[in-house]
Amino acid sequence: MPLRGDAFVLRTGDWVSFDDTDHQVVALSGTSVRLRSSDGSETVVLASYLMASPDFAVTGADPLPELEPSGLLSTVPASVLAAAQEWERHVVEVETGLPSDAAPGSTPRPEYEPATRSLAERDAAKAAELGVGIRTVQGRRYAYARQGLWGLVDQRTTRLANTTGRADARLVTVIEEAVAAETPASTGTRSRLIRRVIKQIEETHGPGVVPIPSRSTLYKLVDRLSTGRHTFGSAVTRRQTANRPQKPFTPTFAARPGEQVQIDSTPLDVMVVLDSGLTARADLTIAVDVATRTICAAVLRPVGTKAVDASLLLAKMLVPEPMRPGWAASLRMAASRMPHKRLLDVDARMQQAAAKPVIVPDTIVIDGGKVFLSDTFTRACNRLGISVQRARPRTPTDKAIVEATFSAINTLFCQHLAGYTGPNVSRRGERVEDQAAWTIPELQDLLDEWVLAGWQARPHDSLRDPYRPKKAISPNDEYASLVAACGYLPLVLRGEDYLELLPVSWRAINDYGIRIGYRTYDTPDLGPFRRQHSGHTTKRGLWEVHYDPYDLSQVFVRTPRGWVTVPWVHLPLVSARFADFTWQHARRLATETGLDNTNEAAVARVLDTLLPRAEHGPDTRTAKVAGRTRAGAASHRPPAPRAPEPAPSDRTTEPAEVIPFGVFDAHAEAERWL
Template identity: 75%
Template sequence: MRSRCYRCCSTCCGLTSWPWTCPFRCTLKLRCPWGWPVAAERGAVLRPGDWITYDDGDHLVVALAGTSVRLRSQSGTESVVLASHLMAAPDFAVTGTEPLPALEPSGLLATLPKPVLTAAKEWESHVLEVNRGLPSSAKPGASPRPEYDPAEHPLVERAQAKADELGVGLRTVNEKRARYARQGLWGLVDQRLVRTSEPTGRADARLVAAIREVLDAETHTSTGTRSRLIRRVIKAVEMTHGEGVVPLPSKNTFYKLIDALSAGRHTFGSAVTRRQAANRPQGPFTPTFADRPGEQVQIDSTPLDVMVVLDSGVTARADLTIAVDVATRTVCAAVLRPVGTKAVDASLLLARMLVPEPMRPGWSESLRMAASRMPHMRLLDADARMEQAAAKPVIVPDTVVIDGGKVFISDTFLRACERLGISVQRARPRTPTDKAIVEATFSSINTLFTQHLAGYTGRDVSRRGERVEDRAVWTVPELQDLLDEWLLAGWQVRPHSTLRDPFRPKRAMSPNDKYASLVAACGYLPLVLRGEDYLELLPVAWRAINDYGIQISYRTYDCPALAPHRREHSGITAKRGLWEVHYDPYDLSQVFVRTPGGWITAPWTQWPLVNAPFADFTWQHARRLAAEAGLDDTNETAVARVLDSLLTRAEHGPDTRSAKVAARTRTARAVPAPAAAPETERRAEPEPEVQPPAAAVEFGIFDAHAEAERWL
């Protein structure tokens, strides 16, 4: 008895070995006339005797040993290669065999309409009956119909019988069989019913290009209507190709075409959203990871969405500058200032990061680090400052990520980072995803904290309530204290979805919990700041010490301690012998001079005339007022008189701008600077006996003109 491969119509002995394999490597699964399965020889397997293409040549597989493959080239040269290297070769292919059939796209099949899928399955049953003799719905042990019996009729006859049965041509049946062999059930689906169309339809390619160009130009312009866009597109097409050259669709089709091409651009929506969408990175967004505290700290500044009350009663917004640790999501430090953050504020942020947050009067005892889940005792052994610290980690950054703001690229901030051994990494221009974590933290602060405050403005004008400034009640120092307390009681103990325990990935961790787990593996490095370190973080100016003292921006500073250094060379040749002078832009009443013997504090010579703290922007505003009054704005005595009038009477006068400047000055000075960390070798001293306060006597502001008139 002989059997036949009913695909290639060859004959061979069908009784010697079952499961039977076709010597011509037929890839179809056949059925033995007696019910035995017929296995296909060719599968996803490499066997000895196969010819392959490798290393720009044909090779014969001689033997397989473990993960090694012995090859023999056509010239007779033998070689041994690893199977992993062979399979990964770009030109590797098994020749002389038919390709493996593709897997069916199950997802696409699930989206087909039921009638389309039913028709495809009917054709599958017909194709299987032609190939195997039995349809897919045949029960086990069923016999094929006489005209489809593989033992009696070859493949060509069975295909012709199926064509006669369905009333189609033989070519149609053969095409269905071929497509089923390549794509499975998906190859039998009527592709006309699942064909995808271009979103632009049959519109002219030149018109589509013009629409895309005009849509790109709308990114940074004010939002308009579709009719305006259509007019601009028509003008652009006529200028480029000439009038009447490019066919234009009807008005309704034009609208549909614009809607299809502007999808996701927000061309006719919010201008802010449109610019943000256009600013997204072209490539895939890669999140930032860090394995230890301080590995990367992101710093940024933004106006806070809340109105604050300055000392004069004027309301204004405050700038919030924060530093966020990537590994633990800890807000290492947060500094609030009146709008107009300076480089010294960024340096102050670094100083606050490197010292523990002290407990303040009125705070709950539960906010102490000793009452938290952080390893307080172990940290106390490494750093004595943790004795009275609040429950917030002290993280020493290795790298800080900043943007291109003038505050962060200033010489003051970069010099402070260099002194503290911190690497600075600058984000790419207009790429907020480079510091996405600190950007997202601002949004979280607005959602979890700011929106619950009186005087909340909303994130934009469209979300702002009516007369919000009348509801403002918090001053900047009060809001700073409230923010610090919320960061301890809310943010640091709140579970974050991005912080996960590797052993319990379904459970979110809080920043304090994440820090406690990472500090055990990475250790803790205390960095003790001395009292002079705050002076090092202040802006620097190089000046000469003359007979009259030091002059900065038409202000003169002098004291007896400068006498040995007058008209002397500082020894710094690179600065032409000038002396290093540090100043606080929020308190210009004194400067600090570095000398070989240490720091010298030099007060302003006109300080008795003003006798009130003032900032750099206050001094510049006073100079403008002096110039408007016809006075010499380079004469510090005249400017000092204007400054005294500004600080004492501006809030009562009609000049709102002067009132805001004066109020910002007092508010900036009201925010206390962080206390320097004590020396490690400093011992605790007994507290002095507290004496009852003496009766305070108020002194008025010295006015030379009024004093002269009184004596006259």
């Protein structure tokens, strides 16, 4: 229906409802409106604010018409839409005298001539023509004036379908509970769920009390109530869907490097070869900077990630990545776009550093894993002034960027390696264990090189050039851009800071040395501190001892003169470094053979035979422990601190260092030559 051009215009002198009070428009100036209330006070408001007010209305004017919902019109059946369009012809003819499809130059029929017939007479003529009541014609005109063609559609055909139909409400409730119970369970069939539903209804309400529809109707009802929940599909997808938060996802944003770093661990989808010859998957722990998408550090560990690994991850993040033999010269920081000279002025180690930025995090987002909630990790973060933010339980969207990075590593790196297992069992090939070719140290070196060449220099879809938004840039380019914008300059750690990130145990220094876990550590450098008070009264005079769970062959003691490296007294009996889990396994073996597991000499002899015997089996558990030990010992560590200066002495000649001979083991020597 055509409208007058001035039908919905605000003019000076009109009365409007605004802010629960009647106002008169006294002046219009650009986009401002001056209003005078009934009590005489005047207010100037913006026209957009005035018209957006919920209670705004022009007094005495017709309400604004509603636009036709074109999307809903496409859902109406064709016969219903044709009937509405036919009514539109009749309504327009009553209003204007001519139907909507009249040809140019047509004249109105006498009974619909607006010049000679009133609107009431035209309504009566149309009612007589169509054989309906006058009220029906008037109601259609009013509906058309408010909603257009949508007002003429038979609304009975537009009602939303009831998903449960005529099913009993008690039956619907039980089905919904059964569908919800399928979330943590293994995937079953619809028939199993229906059987459980019928059984539950009969136990709750009694047999025959609740009407049960036919089998086909039950299947349709179950399908409608389980829509979008993957009840009968993938169990992983079903659990992931159930864990999604109800609120809309909020993208994580950071404006400078280190503003937020997300850390997480996951088993890598690659079979690796342990030194024992067995194959197993490795745990990958990574730290991803949100602002630049830089993989600040990536650490591989066999079987299970320990608490110390998260702390070592911090140490690896905060020191420059050194170039290694065999790496291309293009991977040097000097060959990249990063501010190499500026960083070189801060730390000389940048001269031989690889092209990966050193990022000091302000906030670290972690999950509820024990590796990150340990005292070792939180103590390291507190020392470095890093805020730790814990993600909500079973809410991976809180650290979605690191989760997406794991997926990218599998796609861009892991699937090209020998021994790739695929993301799940349904995508795993045949005899993948036989295809494994890389050890953990070798795979760690490959991963470090790929991070530099395949990730840091590769354009990332989430990183965009601000001047060319359609062009993706690499994490290194984004780092260089943000450094120039925010003036970020990292202060990297020293090599000795590695010791600060190790776990701490408070012990006394006795005549025989230090005892930790049925092991004795001693060195002549402890001489001035034996039977002495450390000065820490809250620790009852005990000394601060740091140890590496992956290398228990030595510990580190903080003294007033600096760090003292203290070796294990029975180290000559053992042919290799050993970890904490190796020592515990050796104690269990000693107990099984009837030895005293508190006698460290006896345990040391068991430990010495543990690694060579694991090469031949068949003790699979022992072989796995041996492989984990050697992989942990092969990992990169900063150089050990220098020993403290010796105390002044009256002797002119220092005694020579005594190097004890190890016990000769013919089997171990033969294995070494072979």
